Amino acid sequence: MRIAELLSAVLPAATPWLFSFALMTAFELLLPRDRHSARGRIAGVLFWAIWLPVMAATYAMFRSLWHWIGIEPLLILPLQFRWAGPFAMILAPIAGAAVYDFFFYWCHRAQHRWFWRYHAVHHSIRELNAVNAYHHITEPLFQAVLLLAPASLFGSDIGYLAPAMAVVLHLHASFIHSPTSVHLGPLRIFFCDNRFHRIHHSLEERHFDRNFGAFTTLWDRLFGTVYFPAEDEWPDVGLAEIGQPRGVIAWLTLPYRLRERDDTAPAAVASANI
Template identity: 35%
Template sequence: MILIKILYAPAILFGFNAAAIWFFSMGAPHWVLAPMFMVALWISFSLERYIPYAGEWNEPHRDRFRDIAHFIVNESANVASVLALPVIAAAIPWRGIWPHEWSLWQQMLLAVIVADFGITIAHYYSHKWSIFWRFHAVHHSVKRMYGFNGLMKHPLHQAVEMLAGTTPLVLSGMPQDVAFLLAFAIAIQLLLQHSNVDMRIGPLRFLFALAPVHRFHHLKDAEEGDVNFGLFTTVWDRFLGTAVYDRDRKFTSDDLGIGKQPNYPTGYLAQLFKPFLRQ
């Protein structure tokens, strides 16, 4: 069992992304990523039951329909934005500087590095600027952490993060294949970042923003929770001075949520309208 706890995160992170790159290099269609992600989701959900970090987080908190709705809406938006990439590229009056001659894995790695920086900075300021926090608060209202939480975002805030992370890539001429691989990598990362699997990541915590690191970010009090903003890595948190980790810290549902808004709405439609209401 301890071996599964150690191998879970690197196997999902590197295994599925490597498989996606290989399939694309062999000329596979873009839709192959959908069943691949469903397999990753099934493995994650199965291990959450078999080796959970917190047993209570496996039980619905009146959030099952809401989380599925967030998943469907936000993933559909992600796919639609990638499908629209050729139209967007055609509207840009220059070819860009994208290194098309690089191998596919090198192009994907470049996209991940650039997106990680942009999304991390947008995430950081979403905790500093009230207008952004109104929308980002939807994500922080969770009272348990499990695989679906990563995509539990207000669609407008997801759009802000994605624009921050991908605009430089689009302007530089990122091809559609790389965009699909990046979207897949983000989905896999969000799955691992919020997973309820009792994973043991060891030295990986110094580089990757996986669940044992990201749980600190969901602490309900801002004094503790305004840390570990990274999407893929902890690199930018170290520059920002917001990297925190304590392997002895244990988390329960009582630690999560929004301290100043304990009664934040839990329904899907209520969460969509909440940012527009008077605070």
């Protein structure tokens, strides 16, 4: 892939992330629940600066491969909600995001079950915030196979509202990792918020392998992995056996410094949890 092609792929992919990071970091600084170090945030920004071009290039190659093979959606889901009139502009992106989250839910569970070593990078973060919610450099490869491939078999007819769905997903992904005092209140029954997702990152054994969804609580409720936190429940996060990476080399090599999941001593470590 040439530099110009890479840039043309990176800019559209990076823009919603940058908007989400800026907005949620502002909330974290103005309405904090936890206060985090500048050093941790700077490391997160650096990792994202490396990760986003890799993600954009991987996704672009996936789309090119799918186009070359000629794979088309097997089913088009009717998500335009024409009957809702002007409210369709709200309902359609939300419905599209909820459907996408179904595929993310199972991708996420597969990562915990079979690819924990690499996904553990995301769970090692102890100063969890919008810019610190990074993944390992290999994450786009796993997402291409476990998320994009199956999701590509199901299209939708939301058309011009697709960019709105993308913004919703990116903003929500930053929000659920954010240590801000802002949350969704009673709406968390259906939508994941930062309190709900923090349980997934918790160091407490009773929270392990819970709350895999990133947008809606629906799939966790349906498949028996839901845990609704109490109003004041805000557990410490990270991994007991290894700290979050503070430099690029530590970030890249963390999966290889972890023992295989089956060999990790306590069951609590083995199940440690997005």
